[in-house]
Amino acid sequence: MAQPLVLSAGYTARALDPDRDLPDVLDLLTSCERALHGAGATEADRGEVAAVLARPGFDPAADTLLVHAPDGRLAAWAWSDRRCECRVHPAHRGRRIGTALLGWMESRAVEQGVGKLVQVVADLDPVGLTMLRTYGYRPKGASWLLEIPLADLPEPGPAPAGIAVRPFRPGDPRDARAAHRVVEDAFADWKARRMDFAEWAQHTVHRETFTPERSPLAVAEADGRVVGAALSLDQPGSGDGYVESLAVDRDHRNRGIARHLLQHAFRACREAGLSHCTLWTHSGTGALDLYLKVGMTVRYTSVVLEKTLPLP
Structure with a gap:
């Protein structure tokens, strides 16, 4: 025990x-x-x-x-x-x-x-960081909460060629399944394991705070396939919108789709009367530069620590 x-x-x-x-x-x-x-x-x-x-x-x-x-x-x-x-x-x-x-x-x-246990601690919590280091945890990476003020957003440019953007359709299981595929495929390169649909949906589209009207999907005009998603949540008691997941199919990356999805999510948050939009990213994703280029800044940072455990 x-x-x-x-x-x-x-x-x-x-x-x-x-x-x-x-x-x-x-x-x-x-x-x-x-x-x-x-x-x-x-x-x-x-x-x-x-x-x-x-x-x-x-x-x-x-x-x-x-x-x-x-x-x-x-x-x-x-x-x-x-x-x-x-x-x-x-x-x-x-x-x-x-x-x-x-x-x-x-x-x-x-x-x-x-065999290995991961902890995430805010860098504003020096006591927690010191305790974990004392007990053998070592830094593995970082996570950042980024923000952007919504008052003076630029107008989004045209969508990348062959791509249409529309909101997530609430109650449509095809959108939910397509978003699950896009997000889990995109994150497979750095996540320890893939979530099945039921678990993933509890994090996103089945949460009480999920906001489909602020969750744009990128659709390939040639075949109607969903190739990108920005899934957003409400933040109770806050003036912030929050993008829970941003992902684009591997075959459609480096075309500006992620940037375009973010611009649509930001505008939807502003239209909802919010003052800022936020999102978390992890150093393993390599996405920090994208967020900085669209005008986001770091609000605060957390340290990801890991410890190897002695298995019997």
Whole structure:
């Protein structure tokens, strides 16, 4: 079994109950983001946790832990399933809860036969970075949240030759399947594994915050095949739009399709009354230069760290 937790007096741990614990987890995630990025940080949404629970074979009873404080309030949550995440409420830091959960996550990963564990930590969290380095994690890459103000967007130019752009059609399973194919094919070069449709949809088109009207698709005029997609989400409590995924078929790259899709997504966000559009990118994608060239700038950075675990 995974390593038992040693916690400060009065703190208790148990697995997540998805039917009753989700609101408390979302409040904790929002509190952690606001501690790092200020009161304007985006609220957590149910889709974030739903996407974790949708991972193939994920078992909340074995793969999650909640830590409650002596007053019964949620102090921390963690999960481990090839990747992992641990968040400790700002009011309960300094009690070695994060260290205890780190040991549990690693122990659970070894049980699952995972040889390497990846953690992503904001560069504004020096305590978290120092702790992971102390316990043997080493930098593997970086992720950036980029933003663009929407007030003075240039008019998009003509679409690349032979390409038409239209919004995602809500309720049309053909669009959903086509977007899944485009995104997962495009990300296969750097992602550790391919998501099946059900898991992928929980991250994107089946989330409550998915915005099809801000999610343009690029279609080849010759045969009607979807060859590019920019899939967007609403950001509750924020003036930001958010592009969750941007992808173009390999055979249609280097034609300006990605740039054109972004321009359409930006304009759709502006028409919705939003002030900025944001997106995350990872150093493994090689896409940072594209985003900088369309006028985006880095809002903040996270460090991707990895540790090799001793398998039995």
